[in-house]
Amino acid sequence: MLTEEKVIEALKKVNDPELDKSIVELGMVRDVKVENGKVSFTLALTTLACPLKDRIVADAKEAVSSLDGVKEVDVKLAEMTPEEREKLFSTVKPREGVAQRFNSIRRVIAIMSGKGGVGKSLVAALLASHLRRRGYEVGLLDADITGPSIPKIMGITNRPLPSATGIIPPASSTGIKIISIGLFLPSEDDAVIWRGPLISRAIQQFWGDVFWGNLDYLIVDLPPGTADASLTVMQSLPLNGIILVTSPQELVKIIVKKAMKMAQHLHVPIIGVVENMSYAICPDTGKKWELFGPSRAEEVARELRAPLLAQIPIDPEIARLCDQGRIEEYEVEDFARVAERIEEIVPEVQPRFFTSMADFSRGD
Numbered sequence: 001m002l003t004e005e006k007v008i009e010a011l012k013k014v015n016d017p018e019l020d021k022s023i024v025e026l027g028m029v030r031d032v033k034v035e036n037g038k039v040s041f042t043l044a045l046t047t048l049a050c051p052l053k054d055r056i057v058a059d060a061k062e063a064v065s066s067l068d069g070v071k072e073v074d075v076k077l078a079e080m081t082p083e084e085r086e087k088l089f090s091t092v093k094p095r096e097g098v099a100q101r102f103n104s105i106r107r108v109i110a111i112m113s114g115k116g117g118v119g120k121s122l123v124a125a126l127l128a129s130h131l132r133r134r135g136y137e138v139g140l141l142d143a144d145i146t147g148p149s150i151p152k153i154m155g156i157t158n159r160p161l162p163s164a165t166g167i168i169p170p171a172s173s174t175g176i177k178i179i180s181i182g183l184f185l186p187s188e189d190d191a192v193i194w195r196g197p198l199i200s201r202a203i204q205q206f207w208g209d210v211f212w213g214n215l216d217y218l219i220v221d222l223p224p225g226t227a228d229a230s231l232t233v234m235q236s237l238p239l240n241g242i243i244l245v246t247s248p249q250e251l252v253k254i255i256v257k258k259a260m261k262m263a264q265h266l267h268v269p270i271i272g273v274v275e276n277m278s279y280a281i282c283p284d285t286g287k288k289w290e291l292f293g294p295s296r297a298e299e300v301a302r303e304l305r306a307p308l309l310a311q312i313p314i315d316p317e318i319a320r321l322c323d324q325g326r327i328e329e330y331e332v333e334d335f336a337r338v339a340e341r342i343e344e345i346v347p348e349v350q351p352r353f354f355t356s357m358a359d360f361s362r363g364d
């Protein structure tokens with residue numbers, strides 16, 4: 001006679017293809033019911049976004065259908081709760097680099113600057129937000145391991161969750177997927193004091209072990225400066241290009257030299273320049289005020305033979321929204337234009353390779 005026990009026995013032979021363990025053993029099979037030859041049960045997956053869910057359902061159906069007396073099999077899908085997932089992954093480890101097989105990321109753009117505090121994280125967050133507003137699927141990878149600031153300015157407190165297909169990044173209110181070491185730390189004030197190799201390893205995991213799914217754009221926020229660690233690390237991601245963030249206080253010659261050096265090290269082109277803190281609007285007169293002196297952005301862009309993509313004013317609203325974790329709400333006209341033309345700005349091709357500094361400076 002067909003019984004619930006027999007159904008469970010049959011399902012014990014079905015494995016989760018990624019975790020390589022029986023779906024019964026993994027606690028995925030729930031609410032098994034048998035009624036007049038009709039079998040129904042629920043499969044609780046680690047994530048409903050699992051690209052292999054159809055296969056698991058088909059395997060489970062096939063296993064049950066082969067039992068004597070089965071007329072119909074009804075499978076419902078559910079997602080495990082975060083607690084159930086935590087419990088599951090305390091005993092099983094997903095395969096290393098598993099997510100990479102399921103990720104399809106069309107373009108990867110890194111946000112860099114020669115020095116710290118010029119607004120890289122701000123630019124990364126604004127670019128991601130404006131691209132998202134245009135309807136693109138966007139991810140934001142915070143590669144600043146020792147000083148992560150993306151979770152704070154994007155207002156993310158949810159932790160990334162493990163799944164059979166990799167770590168699931170939490171999403172912002174508009175749906176930007178976000179990964180940062182800050183999301184793994186017990187508290188916001190905790191510091192990561194790691195040496196280069198561990199930092200590189202963390203960033204490689206953010207690329208290979210995070211289940212990004214299908215992304216049009218992955219924006220990478222880099223740590224300040226041109227430290228060897230960040231260069232080495234960036235070499236392991238297939239970058240399409242770099243956006244360089246500058247401020248009017250910097251000396252053109254120095255920025256250009258550093259940017260060229262970075263591009264050469266990374267073998268990727270500079271796709272554009274963004275100047276932050278370009279000007280302020282005087283609240284009384286509404287006049288533009290270049291408080292750090294005249295903009296040098298055009299000159300930098302000309303020297304680098306890259307377009308000047310945007311100029312961001314100094315605006316107390318930016319500081320306020322950053323503090324409140326709501327920077328996604330801020331609009332910059334220049335960025336809206338960049339988002340509109342992004343496909344021309346960043347062609348969907350693999351990075352160009354420069355063989356020498358001379359190649360790069362010719363700009364072709």
Ligand SMILES: Nc1ncnc2c1ncn2[C@@H]1O[C@H](COP(=O)(O)OP(=O)(O)OP(=O)(O)O)[C@@H](O)[C@H]1O
Pocket residue numbers: 113115116117118119120121122123144147149153222223224276277312313314315316318319320322323
């Ligand atoms: N244009 C601006 N107007 C007002 N405040 C700004 C502006 N740009 C940056 N800020 C403020 O400065 C802070 C630092 O900027 P941000 O974190 O983007 O710099 P960074 O280059 O990423 O720094 P780091 O080198 O430490 O990574 C922001 O959180 C914001 O509060």
Ligand SMILES: [Mg+2]
Pocket residue numbers: 120121122144149221222223224
């Ligand atoms: Mg930063």
